[in-house]
Amino acid sequence: MKKIAIVGGGAAGYFVAANLGKKLGEQTVLFEQASLPLQKVRISGGGRCNVTHACFDPLDLVEFYPRGKKELLSVFYTFQPGDTMAWFSDRGVELKIEDDNRIFPTSDSSLSIINALTEAVERNKVQLNFSDGVQEINKVENGYELITKSGKHFFESIVVTTGSTPKFWKSLKNLGLKIVNPVPSLFTFNCKDPRIEGLMGISFDDVSVKINQQKLNTEGPLLITHWGFSGPAILRLSAWGALKLKDCNYKFETEINFIDQSKEETIDFLNKKKIDDAKKNIHKNNPFGFPKRFWLSILNYCGITDKMVYADLSKKQINFISSELTEGKFQINGKSTFKDEFVTAGGVDLKEIDFNKMEAKNSPNLYLAGEVLNIDAITGGFNFQACWSEAFIISEELKKIL
Ligand SMILES: Cc1cc2nc3c(=O)[nH]c(=O)nc-3n(C[C@H](O)[C@H](O)[C@H](O)COP(=O)(O)OP(=O)(O)OC[C@H]3O[C@@H](n4cnc5c(N)ncnc54)[C@H](O)[C@@H]3O)c2cc1C
Structure with a gap:
């Protein structure tokens, strides 16, 4: 037997x-x-x-x-x-x-x-x-x-x-x-937002992502998809937040820092560019390592026209760009399965x-x-x-x- x-x-x-x-x-x-x-x-x-x-x-x-x-x-x-x-x-x-x-x-x-x-x-x-x-x-x-x-x-x-x-x-x-x-664990975040519209396929090597309300945060690569955000940083957050994100029915605000510096450092950096590269066209001179399409999208969102040079940037505009790059807030509305x-x-x-x-x-x-x-x-x-x-x-x- x-x-x-x-x-x-x-x-x-x-x-x-x-x-x-x-x-x-x-x-x-x-x-x-x-x-x-x-x-x-x-x-x-x-x-x-x-x-x-x-x-x-x-x-x-x-x-x-x-x-x-x-x-x-x-x-x-x-x-x-x-x-x-x-x-x-x-x-x-x-x-x-x-x-x-x-x-x-x-x-x-x-x-x-x-x-x-x-x-x-x-x-x-x-x-x-x-x-x-x-x-x-x-x-x-x-x-x-x-x-x-x-x-x-x-x-x-x-x-x-x-x-x-x-x-x-x-x-x-x-x-x-x-x-x-x-x-469910391991899912991607659905997000409809003008800042990422048409940018599917763009990736970032190292961002930090937070969900302040749920006290969740992580760092790592991020990918913009047809539906919103994916990539290792998002999957990690979905796994650690599986229970809390279910509780809020996958509707929450996420905050993304796309560059490896704080808002204050970014403001200082752009103020310096205003002097050092005063005559350079802002649309054509992306000082950050990420893809140009994202840079243009953020500039458009912040009202920076394609004729403007760094010297034209107002204090308010520098603040706006810095804030979008280091603490960009995105409303998440639902989840999708990661591949299968x-x-x-x-x-x-x-x-x-x-x-x-x-x-x-x-x-x-x-x-x-x-x-x-x-x-x-x-x-x-x-x-x-x-x-x-x-x-x-x-x-x-x-x-x-x-
Ligand atoms: C598409 C996909 C890709 C993945 N890729 C990876 C990867 O590359 N690396 C990684 O680490 N993880 C990966 N995972 C996760 C990983 O596959 C699972 O964690 C793992 O298979 C779990 O193994 P398990 O033996 O516990 O369960 P399972 O693999 O699900 O096996 C359970 C088995 O029990 C059988 N069964 C269920 N009920 C009964 C019953 N009443 N009587 C008899 N048999 C029953 C089922 O038919 C099944 O064959 C992936 C998952 C998916 C869905």
Whole structure:
């Protein structure tokens, strides 16, 4: 009789199965409701699979997780991105670190990751039940009863790796686990504003963005899109502000500093230009590094005509331009999905979990990993890293049964 059930054949479920070893693998069944496993891994990173991130100090790594920061620290001390790299490299997957520290297979194909995981799971002789979703989970004496499409099954230990599937959260709620309501994370900001109209595609290397009302702020690259603002700075803010921004129905004011200096410094700088470059045409002389189209848009917004030279600038106009560049206020009205990449904040409340074992405190031998938990990160390979690390801990825990 099989002792262990893994519910969900995604990144987390497969990594548990891949690390069980043969002896335990032979006592394990993996239930997957779809006809094929690892579907999110397949499409991840635009088909390239951003498998982890080159950040090797757990203390730095946890900073990328708006939810799970405190709890993941001990998890990453057990298994961190260096271990992920070694794991895949030991199984013949060459990895590369890109300039922004994201890590991909050198093949630039998620198939390399899928093949390594699949081979390890098959080597461990885990029984794979595809198209056999778990409909119900019940606590019984000395274990759990699973009701699946193929019938009733009994197991001593259950590993839940069902991702963000609301239906299974309901089943877990019935087991007495508290579920934090899911809300979207990683989204872009919708904004209709004359200052950015027609400027889609323009990017800034380093801006700072604030949402004063919600006390949120971040820095990083920004992109103007058809709908408003995107780019790493916005995605980061959306992740850290996921709950607060939902509460205000995604209607809020954001403040952007497009240049790396304060309003006062900008006023001084433009006053100096008024003297040094008195005769130079303002429209034709953009003194800031950002794209010319944005400069023209801001000048038009501030009423600076195309004939004006720096000497023509009034104190009020210098103040206006400086204010627009360093504390430009934009009204956000709604959100959009970032490419197809979305992550859900919410899931099993972290207080329910003993992170030394990834086990439910109220239900012995019930283990959980991956997006089913109220853990999520910004983009960059961090979401998969949480899956690998949590799953590794579970497989080590299960080995103690032997
Ligand atoms: C388009 C896209 C691209 C992404 N790219 C990246 C990236 O490059 N890097 C990164 O770090 N993160 C990325 N992410 C996030 C990452 O994919 C997820 O965080 C990760 O897949 C979560 O893994 P999981 O195993 O917890 O859940 P999932 O991958 O969602 O797997 C859960 C599995 O459980 C199955 N299941 C659900 N309910 C049941 C049931 N009742 N019975 C049986 N089976 C069930 C599901 O069918 C599914 O196969 C991306 C996400 C998306 C949507």
